[in-house]
Amino acid sequence: QTVVTQEPSFSVSPGGTVTLTCGLSSDSVSTSYYPSWYQQTPGQAPRTLIYNTNTRSSGVPDRFSGSILANKAALTITGAQADDESDYFCLLYMGGGIWVFGGGTKLTVL
């Protein structure tokens, strides 16, 4: 069974830069997996941040960017703000109509 891996938690200082990653237990992540990223605060629906590896969704600030780094999908937040403190989930397309989310990263800004 394919497992999509994310760091369980990460911490960043206000104004700092952080890169969250999204990997596969049995393969390298490439653009062919159509990685996307979602932000979620407790009790709320997810918000789409990035799709197709590096395209920002409408209204998403440009301090959020997506890429492929060292065989993983990556979400970089440049100039972190207090309201970036959230859970972040990546999503990969496995083919055959099947999608798999990563376990999520809890980001703390302090």
Add this chain to the structure above:
Amino acid sequence: EVQLVESGGGLVQPGGSLRLSCAASRFTFTTYWMSWVRQAPGKGLEWVANIKQDGLEKYYVDSVKGRFTVSRDNAKNSLYLQMNSLRVEDSAVYFCARYTISADAFDIWGQGTMVTVSS
């Protein structure tokens, strides 16, 4: 504003059934794949099912195959999830989401409906 509104959640005993609904508004429902995603309490997101615009292609996560059925009524701009043989581990908030092919991502989300499976 584009909107998805789920309903139908509640408390059900193990082995029971429940039907979730998702009402779509302010977009052309018939041109989009639609999806269900769930989140168990304190856990991450889990993709559950997708359905094509015409309802003829459907995909499911392995854990719900044979128990859950996704369907849609394009005349009513509505998406459904029929859940049978429910298990305790199916307890979660169920989100309806719009899948956009051009983005290969879920771009619009509902607020979710809670399903609790417990005796």
